[in-house]
Amino acid sequence: MVRILNELKMQRALLGNVPADHFVLMDRLIARVSSAMPEIADMQVAEFNHVLSEFEKLLATLDGISHTATMH
DSSP states (O other): OHHHHHHHHHHHHHTTTSOGGGGHHHHHHHHHHHHHHHHHHTSOHHHHHHHHHHHHHHHHHHHHHHHHHHHO
16 A cells, blocks of 8 residues: 555656646545555455555556656
């Protein structure tokens, strides 16, 4: 989970050209993941794997957005 949190922060940094007001939801997500780490760590394996899968999709989307943002 720490790696996912670090990846979210890195993706946010890569979107540096995006206006700050667009980061509100990203900042909330980072804060929520940070505060929910103990809860996430206590999940059953199947539930935890589902969370990881969803984060993988999110990070792939953010990666695509960051590449698009840096191209403009």
